[in-house]
Amino acid sequence: MKRWITLAGILALMAALLLYGREAAAAVRGGLSLCARTVIPSLFPFFVASSLFVSLGAAESCQRLLSPVLGRVLGCSGAGVSAFLLGAVGGYPTGGRTVGELLRARQISSGEAERLLAFCNNCGPAFILGIAGGRFAAPAAPGSLYLIHIVSALVTAQFFRSAKKAAAPPVKRGDEPSATGALVRAVSGGAYGMVSVCAFVVFFQVLLSLAECRLGTLPPWLCGLFELTAGVSRVADRRAGFVWAAAMLGWGGVSVHCQTAAVLENTRLSMGRYLAGKAAQGCLSAVLAAVAWHWVG
Numbered sequence: 574m575k576r577w578i579t580l581a582g583i584l585a586l587m588a589a590l591l592l593y594g595r596e597a598a599a600a601v602r603g604g605l606s607l608c609a610r611t612v613i614p615s616l617f618p619f620f621v622a623s624s625l626f627v628s629l630g631a632a633e634s635c636q637r638l639l640s641p642v643l644g645r646v647l648g649c650s651g652a653g654v655s656a657f658l659l660g661a662v663g664g665y666p667t668g669g670r671t672v673g674e675l676l677r678a679r680q681i682s683s684g685e686a687e688r689l690l691a692f693c694n695n696c697g698p699a700f701i702l703g704i705a706g707g708r709f710a711a712p713a714a715p716g717s718l719y720l721i722h723i724v725s726a727l728v729t730a731q732f733f734r735s736a737k738k739a740a741a742p743p744v745k746r747g748d749e750p751s752a753t754g755a756l757v758r759a760v761s762g763g764a765y766g767m768v769s770v771c772a773f774v775v776f777f778q779v780l781l782s783l784a785e786c787r788l789g790t791l792p793p794w795l796c797g798l799f800e801l802t803a804g805v806s807r808v809a810d811r812r813a814g815f816v817w818a819a820a821m822l823g824w825g826g827v828s829v830h831c832q833t834a835a836v837l838e839n840t841r842l843s844m845g846r847y848l849a850g851k852a853a854q855g856c857l858s859a860v861l862a863a864v865a866w867h868w869v870g
Contacts, residue, residue, distance in 0.1 A: 586783075589783045589786070589787070592786075593786045596782050596783070596786050597779050597782060599782070600778045600781070600782035600783075601775055601778070601779060603778055604774050604775030604776075604778035604779070605771075607778070607802060608770075608771040608774055608775065611700070611704065611802075612767075612770060612774055613767055613771065615664055615697060615699040616663065616664060616667065616767065616770065617763055617764075617767050619664070619667045620663075620667065620670060620759075620762070620766050621756075621759045622659075622663070623659050623663065623670055623671040623674060624674055624755075624758065624759035624763060625756065626655065626671070626674075627671070627674040627678050627680065628755040628758065628759065629755050646727070646730075647692070647730045648688070648730060648731070648733070649730075650681060652680045653672075653675075653681055653688075653689050653693070655671070655675075656671040656675060656689055657692070657693045657726075659671045660693045660694050660695045661695050661697070661723055661726070662697060663697050664697025664698075664700055665694060665695070665697070665801070665825055665832065665833070666829060666832045666833040666835075666836050667694075667697070668689075668694035668695055669690060669693070669694040669836055669837060669847075670766060670833075671693070672686050672690055672693055673686075673836055673837045673840050673842075676840055677840065683840075683841070683842065686840070686842055687842055687843055687846045688733045688734075690837075690842065690846060690847035690850065691730070691732070691733040691846045691847055691849065691850025691851075692729040692730040692850050692854065694829075694833055694847070694851075695722060695726050696801070696822045696825070698719055701715065701718050701719045701722060701822060702715040702716070702719060703715075704805065704806070705718055705805040705818050706718050706719075708805065708806070708810060708814065709814070709815060709818075709869075711869050713868070714815065714869050717862075717869045718822065718862070721819050721858050721861045721862055721865060722819070722822050722823060722858060724861060725819075725823050725854045726823075726854055728857055729850050729853050729854045732850070732853060733846060769832065769836065770832045770835070770836075773828050773831045773835065774802075774832075776828075777800040777826075777831075778800065778803070781796060781799065792807075793807040793808045793809075793817055793821075794817050794820075794821070797817065797821035797824070797826060798821075798824070798826065799826055799827045799828060800826050800827070801821055801826040804817075804821045805818050805821055812863070812866045815866050816866070818862070819858040819859055819862035820855045820856070820858050820862070821855070822858060823851065823855035823856075823857065823858035823859070824851050824852065824854070824855030825851050825855075830844070830847070830851070833847065
């Protein structure tokens, strides 16, 4: 039965592409433009930086420096803290990619990696301050949205704390990688990751365009459920819009979740905790935004 449902969905998509080819092509161009203007400039440098961070041993240094304080707050190792910080600065899906890099380098265990995914993969300040926050006239709105986003991630981390102190598995040390070799691998790996991310952005832009051809203009929350940029770009400058924007930023959208799954390829990590964490963060963000609007608006 499941196979027939999948087949019917694929055939419906192909038929929609034939019927609304012009609209689909416009959506592809719009998605590629979005990637060129926003996605690649904000993410690619952090993809490279996160890979270098792990391969050159900086994450191991963070274990010693950050574990005593932030590690206790987040309930993870120092290397896990570095994934949280990179995710908070780099934006979706940098946090997820860093978790995958740490796992592949055997600097965290698979159990800790799954816990980290619940709260380490976050939206970056470039997107929140420049795009989401720009929808509101209140000067405090952009900064408030970012603060709400980070606070909700920290609270979400408390839901996924382990009873045992997180400990990284023993690292098998080989020859220390050269800076040149690490840079080459980081840039090529970052480029491959960006192709996957941009492909999902474009694909979901097409899906939303086809849906609107049949159903008319979709509400912001429904767009944001699937594609973050499309959702936050439609919210109104009022309390309800602020709450929905915060919720969508916390949830991330199905497109972001697919991007995260792509950068975690071959890690065999379950996405269950990740999705539960993003759902919890979205709800928490909405509650915090509803309260904060009293001062923001």
